[in-house]
Each structure stands twice: as structure tokens, then as C-alpha cells.
Amino acid sequence: MKINENYLKLEKNYLFIRIAEKIKDFQAKHPDRKIIRMGIGDVTQPLAPVVVEAMKKAADELAVKETFRGYEDSGAGYDFLREAVSEYYHSFGAEIPASDIRINDGAKSDCGNLVDIFDDSNIVLVTDPAYPVYVDSNLMNGRQLIYADSDESNGFAAMPSNDGYDLNGEKIFPDIIYLCSPNNPTGAVYTKEQLAEWIAYAKTHQAVILFDAAYEAFIQEENLPRSIYQIDGAKEVAIEMCSLSKTAGFTGVRCGYTVVPSELKTTASDGTEVSLAQLWNRREGSKFNGVSYPVQRAAEAVFTPEGQQQIKENIRYYQENARVISETMQELHIPFTGGINSPYIWFKCPNNMDSWSFFDKMLEEIAVVGTPGAGFGKNGVNWFRLTAFGDKDATIEAMQRFRSMLEK
């Protein structure tokens, strides 16, 4: 048996596992120091009460023969949840029929699994910096990657290059384009005009856009798009992934959704028209069996008026943390992006320090954990990500420690 040797070319450790190991070592050496974690983007506020009640009610249904549920017929998600997601899209001006939505166990799974439906010869465009899963899940299939620089010059929101991208000395155009807005890690948000430009570019080059909207709930400014489908023409070129992880504290509950519009079609080599949704449904039909019923009921509760009100309180709590971090950066005259329409603050390491060295410095000197920008790409080597998902008091305390470290 031969292994898939593409795996041997990957970084040995996934970014967050490497960070977890560093924390473990530090804590073992300094058991009395209180670490404040602002690294991995994990939430800390409890689930909304209406969500917990819905999950418990569903668990009770499974205890009784008359209301017991086994397999979902399709595995695409129950209609009650797909329709709730469709209504949610409608609430901010994107019209997505329930039939174009598949429920999943979180955006990360679909983000990795979606590429199964594309040929390994496709050229993949990823912004740099980017969420490492986009890169790794394509390297695993041996796909070649090209990078669109997101840096200070464009406010960390890369725009398409009409000259193409460098690959082995040649100029080349992408087949698959990953975009994430609000961006992880930079917090930058694309405007409608910018997304329209990407959509036009994808059409010109017959590319597909994989749009990661996992942080849409953090957008506060009315004019910024929460979904790529708020822009005309997106349905013919874009797949969108979204998640309840950050929106409703579902990092441990696991539920998200992916939209593959029925309008999204391409032509096979024999000239037949192929629907990407049909390929995706076929993939999922064989390799996935749907999301836990009580989890789907919990997710449904998120989209009720009461659920929306309760989760918005949590989001405001994190936004207040983001404000505390942003203000600290402003006061210290540290260049940064994000923090307003995003739970992430992306800042330049003081004295242009290397980001892993700055990680070690913060851990050693003030016991605050962040994420080194280098983990997201070469444009992050002197940048650093902090998340606003922590406890309020801990965030304030971390920023006091941060200030004293730099003013020392």
C-alpha cells in the first residue's frame, strides 16, 4: 500500500496544535502563572438559553419511540433548519432557497471536503495571509497554489491581478479562489464593489470562488456585505461556507452550512453541463450522514427572534473586547486592522519582530497567548493576531500586561 505522499510535504504540525504544545510546555515550567488565551479563535460565552432548551427538548424526543428519529433521509439537513437559514439570508438581502443549503458539522469540515469535487490539476488562489486549512486541504491533493498578497498596501484585502500570478516563473490565472470576509486572520472586510470585482474576475477566468463567511455576524457597518450572494452574479460563480461557531458559540456544538447555488454549473470535458451542487450532494451522500438531530434543533433555535436577540448580546460582548484591544493598539501607535467588523485584531509586531519570536516574548513575559502571523503566510511574518473571544476582565488584564511589556 502506498500512502498519499503529499502529506509528507505539509508542515508537520497544524498551527494551533503547535501553539497548544508551546502553551503546555510553558504551563509545565510555570504552573503558578495565569495564562490569558487570545490565540485560537475560540469563544468563551455560554450558549444562549433558547439554544440549550431546544437541544434538550430534541434529546427528550429521541427518548420516546413515537418521536424518535434515526437517519435523515438526505443527510443535507432537516428542512426546518435549511428553511431557517434561508430566512436568515433573506433578512439581509440574499435570496437563497433552502434546497441550495446543506447543513454540516462546521465550516472547517466542508472547507476541507469541498475540494474533493474538483480535479487535482486546478490552480488554487489563496490570499496571503489566510486560514491554513485552505492551503493544507489543497496541498493534500497535490494541487498547486498561487498567492494574492494581502498587506498594508491594500489594507489586507487582496484584489485580483489582471496580469495573473507567478507560478514556477510563469504568469497564471486561478481556477479556484478562496476569499474570507471578514477576514481570518486580518479582520479586513470586502466592500460590495470589491466582491463584484472578484466575481467578474472569476467569470472571466471560469474560476469558482469559495467564500468563507464564518465571521459575517460581526459586521456592524450596514453597507458591508455579509454574504457574497448580496452581489449580482455571485450565484453563477460562488460557493459560500458559514458557521454557527463564532456566531452562536457553537465551537463545541458543531454546526454550520454551505450554499452551492443551483445556478453554479460548469462543462465537463465531454461537453456535458454539470451542476456543482449535484457533485457535492453525491460526495456527501457517500461520505457524510448528516448532523446530529439535537444539534440541528439547537441551530434552529439560533434563528428564532429570541435566539437572535440572545446571540447578539454575546456578539456585543466580544465586540466590546475588540474595542478594548483596538484602543490599546491605537494608544500604543501600533498599526493594526480588524476589530470593528471582526473579532480579530491583526497588528504589526513592535520593532518589526518576527512573529514567532513575538509569540514567545508575550508568552514568557506576560503569559498572554496570541497567534503568530507567520502561521497564516509570508505576509504575516511580522504580524500578530489577537482574538476578542475571551473573557472581558481577562481581555482588559491582557491589554494592561501588553502595555506594560511594551512600555518597559
Place this chain on the structure above:
Amino acid sequence: MKINENYLKLEKNYLFIRIAEKIKDFQAKHPDRKIIRMGIGDVTQPLAPVVVEAMKKAADELAVKETFRGYEDSGAGYDFLREAVSEYYHSFGAEIPASDIRINDGAKSDCGNLVDIFDDSNIVLVTDPAYPVYVDSNLMNGRQLIYADSDESNGFAAMPSNDGYDLNGEKIFPDIIYLCSPNNPTGAVYTKEQLAEWIAYAKTHQAVILFDAAYEAFIQEENLPRSIYQIDGAKEVAIEMCSLSKTAGFTGVRCGYTVVPSELKTTASDGTEVSLAQLWNRREGSKFNGVSYPVQRAAEAVFTPEGQQQIKENIRYYQENARVISETMQELHIPFTGGINSPYIWFKCPNNMDSWSFFDKMLEEIAVVGTPGAGFGKNGVNWFRLTAFGDKDATIEAMQRFRSMLEK
């Protein structure tokens, strides 16, 4: 963008989706007829009370900041559950450390995703008949398949061929071998001696065995192995997948586990030794984020003494159904396998009918749904699968209808 054209070579519909459509059409035409479903292997008994309580308790924990849990550190499953599974293995004589176990959202997902870590050039051996996911998830990657006949001559338990298998006129040996015991669809169970033979064969040909033990809980005879790891040498050649779907009624709750032993190693083309567990953990680290916390607590409860007692009542309920079906077959002198150590009964269609025709006949004449053997491979074209997962009264009623259909 180019699609993965291997998808176009797949059967257009996954077996169970095709069956669902036929049922829907029939029900639309005959709204007053009461269909008895013995097709898709879905359970009908409610969850054990201890499982439901555990899930609700976990949901309550997520409602409180102090006990809230977000991401699992590793995504491999919480230690409490991995250790419970390890203890469970120990109870029937297989020693599997918790660190070799990964918790998943059901065997189907892992069964499909596991092949990502193997090169597409591997030759895959599947028994015929077999669970269609083994075939489809390899065709999706363009792998070539060879088939080991499971038929009346070997009691539907194929043994390895030392002469190799036919592929495009050549004799060839497999790199990846799928085995399922108790078998879906035939209900046949491998003995320890038979599995030892497969293990020796895999060693000789440097192949890996993917062992599907999803139905182990239905084994009643003491001497039959519930896990391939009850046989010496298995850890060096076999990965095992198991599930709580049928064991504890988790088809809608979604939880299973996969064992990749640390002893399972191979050599990369550059001569370095590679651990398959490390590759699998790397795959899952990028493409999976763990199972819902309340689901893991529910699964943990299955392995408590109280949980084991409660689920065994359900299993006995299904075993009684299997007895009813088996006795009907015996009385009608219909050749069959399974039904004793398995929830499946695999029988020969009367008058050697084609299995899809027999499916239509049963649906039209007696409104009983089964699964046509043809859906599992060429050796199933005249065979048929019934499941014992139904309601007791409905199973008795279905067998009465079946008898009258054949005695007409």
C-alpha cells in the same frame, strides 16, 4: 475550473436515495397503503434513558460560563470517551490504548475520508457484495477496484485468493482490503481463523485492511471475533471503524470511532518510516473539528454498566425480529444467511428473480420495502436484504404479508 470527473462515472444515485424515491412515488400513488420499511438499516427503538440524560446534562453545562466548552484541543475526541471505548475493547479481549482511538460523527464519514491518506494508485479489494460506500469513495479518487466473490459457495464470506484477482486481464494483488464482519449486507461473520488468514495475506502483500465492525454488538456466539484486534498481528496491518449507530440507536445522533494502531507503519518512497495514525491525525486536524460535546457525553453513557444494560435490551429486541424473519425464510425454504449474529437477513429471491424486480414486486404487492441485492454488487443481483431494525409488530406483519405473497 475543472471538476473531478471521476464523479461522472459513479452511479447517478446512491442506492438508498434511489430506494427513497421509489417509496415516495409509491406512497404518492397509494396514500392509503401502510408501507413497512425493512430497507435502509435504520433503527426504530428510542435512545437509552441514561444516554438522553447524559446529553441533556452536557447541554446544561454549555449554558453556564464556568462549565462551557468550545473547541476540543485535538478534535480526536475527549479523553473520557476515548478511554471508555478503550475499556469496551478490553471487555472482549482487544487491548487498544485510548490514544489509538479517534471519535467521529459515524463510521460512514471515516470510511469515506480515510482513503484520503492513501495514494490514488493503490488497488482496492472489495468483497462482492459490499456496502456501496467502499466502492464509491474509491471511485471518486479514480482508484481501481478488484472484487472478492462472496457467494453461496463460501457462505458469503470471501477468503483471500493466492492467485491474485483479475484486473484488465492481469492477475493482481490488493493494496487496500475492505472487510466487514458481521457483514453488511449478508450477515456473514468471519471466524478468528478466517481473519488470521486475511491478516497473513495483508502482511504478505503489504496491504492494509480497513475493517468495518459496525455490527459487532450483534454477535451472540462467544467464539466469533467482535474486533479484528482480537487476532494476533492485526495491529500491524488493520484499521478498524466502528459506530454507535446500530449498537445504541445513534443513527440520528451521529457518533462512532476509528482505531489506527500506532503499530501500523509503512515506508515512504524515500525510505522513511511513516505512521498511518500520524497521517490520519494530520488529515483530521485540517478537515475535521471533533464531535459535538453533548453527543460525546451521550456516547460515554453508552459504555457505562447501566448504558450497556439498556442498549442490550434494544439489541435483543432487534435479534427477536431477526429470528422472526429467519424462521419465515426457513419455513418457506428460501436460502438465506445472517439473522443470528447480525441484524441483516440476506436471502435468495424466489424463482431467482432479479432483485430490483423483486423490490418492485414487494413494494407493489405487499407494501414492504427491502434492499435489492444488486445495489451491493453483481453477486447480489438475485439476492435481497431485509433488516431487523423495525418495530416488532410491523416485522411480524411484514412476514405475514411476505408469506401470503409467495403462497398466492
